[in-house]
Amino acid sequence: MNRDIVLLRTVEVAAIASYKYIGKKDKDLVDKAAVEAFEVMLKNEKGFKLKVVNGEGELDQAPMLFVGQILGDLEDPSVMTYDVSVDPIEGTHPAAYNFAGSISTIAFSRENTMLQLPEMYMEKLFVSTELKESINLNKGIIESIKMMQLTANRRDLKCIILDKPRHKDIIKEMNDMGIIVRLIQDGDVLAAIDVVNGDADFVYGIGGAPEGSLMAALAISAGCKMQSKLVRYEQIWPNEQETEVRKNKEKAWLDKYNLDFDSILEDLDLVNDHRARFFAAGLTAGGSLKPVDYKNGKFYVNAFMSSHGIVRNFNSVYDVKKVNDLKPEIKFLFDKYKR
Structure with missing residues (x-):
């Protein structure tokens, strides 16, 4: 078949x-x-x-x-x-x-084209075909949003983002910039499908790293664009009892997968096909x-x-x-x- x-x-x-x-x-x-x-x-x-x-x-x-x-x-x-x-x-x-x-x-x-990703947090930006040349996470999400608004020649871009405490500040900033924000409880892969289908302009937020591989494949196969970066557990949960344990796990994971917290990972870095x-x-x-x-x-x-x-x-x-x-x-x- x-x-x-x-x-x-x-x-x-x-x-x-x-x-x-x-x-x-x-x-x-x-x-x-x-x-x-x-x-x-x-x-x-x-x-x-x-x-x-x-x-x-x-x-x-x-x-x-x-x-x-x-x-x-x-x-x-x-x-x-x-x-x-x-x-x-x-x-x-x-x-x-x-x-x-x-x-x-x-x-x-x-x-041998798909990168194995550890069970860590990942900052992800997934954008529509129209905006694929307008993003650069090296300059931060705010600069990327400004570039997207300039490319689209409009302020009221539609963003989907997880409704989590870690996103409180960026949600406020996006609202102040004129972005139409749609909050979701779960499912940034599903949100990326909505971007492909024209229901939103971009997805942004910090979620699971393994799901980044699915989103990268979606971006490549649909003609969109994704950039990502691994995020420290302590950045999300600085005062949790588990944080020290996770720091040791993260170091081991990074060594195992030859990754770091500084590099911007393009979609083709995650799925090179x-x-x-x-x-x-x-x-x-x-x-x-x-x-x-x-x-x-x-x-x-x-x-x-x-x-x-x-x-x-x-x-x-x-x-x-x-x-x-x-x-x-x-x-x-x-x-x-x-x-």
Whole structure:
């Protein structure tokens, strides 16, 4: 089967499997359903292999979708291997409490082109195609915003940013600059999809580093632009008991991955492949992606794909009875995660 269709179907089925636990206040169950769906959908595919570069964690932390895990055609040594970053559910908390902000997503690139990122904080700026030549995080976010306003010839650019205490000052500054700020609780990858789909001009904020790989693949594949920089834990949580422990962990991580806190990482530093691809499907979604719905024996799924500067938004309908008759591996998931 076509590789792109396999990956598109994987994120769609992961969202469908997790639908059972929307609003059940257990984010681990949401994630577990999606992780199993990923493995079931990918483990026996022929014609290619996928190597998890950024996943659910190391082997001892995550029994499935762990860093280094190989999925796909394990029997044929001649097939191509691709790097993947996966987030079976980005936004498990909003899914567990049934508010906007959760998707299933995967990105892939040629083997050995994707940078493995540590479990750290990262400052990320993701901008639309129109503004891709206007940013320079070396000069700081305020100067980048001024450059974007100059390029667009308007002040009222639309920004999506996580509504977190660490962003309080920059949110105020952006409001003072005339920026229209949309606050979200979770999901900067989903927010970046909104930029690609034209619902916003840029995403900015400090979030998880591994998600940066997904956003970089999205930027490259959709013709947008992303810049990023790793951020110290103590900058976000200066007075926490865990801060000293995290400082030691961060030093070890930086040494392991040959990274630092000063370098600006371009999207191609994170995913060095102009042919990278990105896939996502809405769970509780929000913005330009719609949430999964179920009615009269059918699942309705809104999905997204980008590659080579081409952006596609899909509306898929899964007729449970017909799928169960034709696809036993999906029937297993539909039976197990029937709401």
